[in-house]
Amino acid sequence: MIDAHCHFITASLLDAVSFGALCTEASTHGVSYLDYPAALAIRRWCPPVLDLPAFASFDDYLARRAELGPDEVNRRLLRAAGVEALFVDTGLRPSSGRWLDLDGLAAASGAVVREVVRLETVAEDVAAAGASAAGFAAAFTSALAEATRDAVAVKSVLAYRHGLDIDPARPTPYAVTAAADGWLRAGGGRLTDPTLLRFLLWSALDLGLPIQLHTGFGDRDLRLHRSDPSLLQEWYAAAEPSGVPIVLLHCYPYHRQAGWLAHVYPNVYVDVGLTVTHASPALGEFFELAPFTKLLYSSDAYGLAELFLVGAAQFRAALSDWLTIDADRITAAVTTENARRVYGHA
């Protein structure tokens, strides 16, 4: 199994509050996210890996977690997930505490770890390094090539920064320079200009690595109704001649739209990440329209090693509930082989 989109995880000791906060996409003002379906899924799948019965209480679970220590817990949970490769989005950087980096994830999991480079992070680094407006396009192109030397894919968070309702056309060099001028004069920082965000997507098509696209739900920074992947339909058509695979991540609650896009555009794929952990009852709906050759697995795990195991276990359970014929062949395709082919991962 290949987990084609995930994040860093903590290697700190966690109390109930910090553990609860990492179970969710929400900010947690007074709401316990231990009372939440994804948290119940943790209680279903994870306690046995720490020698407790399934559905052990969180009190018992966190006590056992502390007893074993974060390194042993991470090692056990990641290995129990049974993944042979992890593709890690390095653009979401932990702000404090001890976290596992790429090498740490590789050591804990025993899996091959490869990097997914976030386009907006590269652009913001280029701005921070003092690029001029006129030089921005070239500097970004060069920085992207450098940053992705060993990467397996790039990722866009256009849905967070603007919404997927953008002009699908490649922006002119003049428009890019003018937009960069506005952004850099304002001091750079968080990139939200739609022309520049669009330039990043087109640059990624030029680069040729697969593009992972955040679509659907996430944290409250995005406007949900502008994250419907069908809003970007014309761009998938425009991108088709490049041959670059475009992977729609998450998708929920627009996963049926995503399935149709994967059905009709040869260059579009869907990935169950995040939905597989937070809205697993919806998983069967990914299988309504998307060909089995176009479906990919990821956990989108962030923060907690538990989420790697929950994602993998729930995806396997859903496949086994759902597939009535050719189950082995289809399972192999959607858990492993499609990812190898799409991401060119040996």
Next chain:
Amino acid sequence: MIDAHCHFITASLLDAVSFGALCTEASTHGVSYLDYPAALAIRRWCPPVLDLPAFASFDDYLARRAELGPDEVNRRLLRAAGVEALFVDTGLRPSSGRWLDLDGLAAASGAVVREVVRLETVAEDVAAAGASAAGFAAAFTSALAEATRDAVAVKSVLAYRHGLDIDPARPTPYAVTAAADGWLRAGGGRLTDPTLLRFLLWSALDLGLPIQLHTGFGDRDLRLHRSDPSLLQEWYAAAEPSGVPIVLLHCYPYHRQAGWLAHVYPNVYVDVGLTVTHASPALGEFFELAPFTKLLYSSDAYGLAELFLVGAAQFRAALSDWLTIDADRITAAVTTENARRVYGHA
């Protein structure tokens, strides 16, 4: 169990046509709404309460209903629903026939009955009472305080009057007066001006009572694609500092969007009312993303005592199908305790 949003019910004798009309959100030109899933649900749950076998025909059911008489039927059905409190939206006023008022509902049900005040009704009453444009804001504020003296919540039907796609910002006093001037010059009446509707919402935040918001389906007066609760996302964020709970009612077919909003905004809650009676197969989807602390029950029953029982029975059945662990604790939260906390109901 607390039924946190419902309406008045009839105490008249009903023939098949008038009974069928009250089973539905539709106007019924020649279509029998006895041939409709919610009507089948009535046949599943209600006949035994009137001493008939489940799934008795409507002919038999209506004959028995007439035999017992509306008062006995209402008493039996409301008590069978097993609710300890009813929060009644008094803004939808029956036009003719004998209906149970708040005291009548309390006597028939044996439950505590409290009022939910419809914002637009208060504003229209203020206009009808002859408010001036310059005095409208103050007159509304004062009338709202007076009208809600004993109320448990307020309700907005913005979705019916304009759509949820409004500017989320608090309107300036100048804008409110100008809009009131236009409305009052036109003779007042049905309030549809988006600036005034927005003023009502902001006034409710100032008042401090929980706000129930119609979202998703209802009768044909609303434009469905403008009732998606995610269209109002920026307003939930703007409302957060007030601490006022905002309860998204109904939600279907945008209930997954609503679940995400309840997940990421501490001040947003979801309520299964109307969906629980008319689209109960979708109930499980409310439990995908919303924390159990953010889910509320109501029937949205209107007209027929049957709908109180159908809602309660279908919600309990769905919980029992859906919950695999901590079922008692979660059931208590979503049927009763969350409503007590959110609505400050002792």
Next chain:
Amino acid sequence: MIDAHCHFITASLLDAVSFGALCTEASTHGVSYLDYPAALAIRRWCPPVLDLPAFASFDDYLARRAELGPDEVNRRLLRAAGVEALFVDTGLRPSSGRWLDLDGLAAASGAVVREVVRLETVAEDVAAAGASAAGFAAAFTSALAEATRDAVAVKSVLAYRHGLDIDPARPTPYAVTAAADGWLRAGGGRLTDPTLLRFLLWSALDLGLPIQLHTGFGDRDLRLHRSDPSLLQEWYAAAEPSGVPIVLLHCYPYHRQAGWLAHVYPNVYVDVGLTVTHASPALGEFFELAPFTKLLYSSDAYGLAELFLVGAAQFRAALSDWLTIDADRITAAVTTENARRVYGHA
């Protein structure tokens, strides 16, 4: 059972590539659509009709198909579908190869075959015949009356040509002439002008035959987020006085919206076509809000005789899973009687 919307089918020998291409709404650059849920459904339902075990491999199935020959295969599959009438959209014309025409379909199926006339095709034929701008409206009205002399319904592909987000009002004669002038000066051809498309819809209301409306998914020529049938809500209201039934075809992934429209508008109906073959797990959701008197069956089969059988078999299976009471009566309504009444088919 009446299949109220379908298309022509091939009578040519098919290899795996051409068979796979006809299993899907997609163009198939390198993606095998034999690895796709609807293709698995073919393997479930069709091999036994060709004397093979259910779930036979496609290799075996296609070999047997070739052995029997297209005419025998078409005859067996169409008859196994068990339909008494086929309403055929004649606007989608096969470009090459041997295909069954209306008479061929009737002979192969043993069913009554009637025509559904595509509005846009009639308009394009009028343009090709040299209509003037000033004469276009009258020429179209006359051509439509002529073309529908024996037809059972008309069909609009507005969703493909513009999107359902149009002005609902009847266009003025002046506006129609001006729009026709622009279109005809540009050489006619594929009609995409929203004023003219709207004129076609209003002309159909004048004609009085039921109108089938493409909504929801289809091939990539449509923009999915503009095919939501709720975008056309005001037009259903405007059309109501005409008494003309409006049938929303396909609908997925907006079928819940369609169900609500059928619930609240007496003149609106929903049809499960295409969804029944390509996204059958969603079928139950059609039954959430639509009265049983407003639901219609079609396969939307195109190209392959298999799709007639898959649609019919999956619809019957879904009804039998879903209906717990009055199953015979409701099944008769949604498979046959509603279509007889709506389409005036004896």
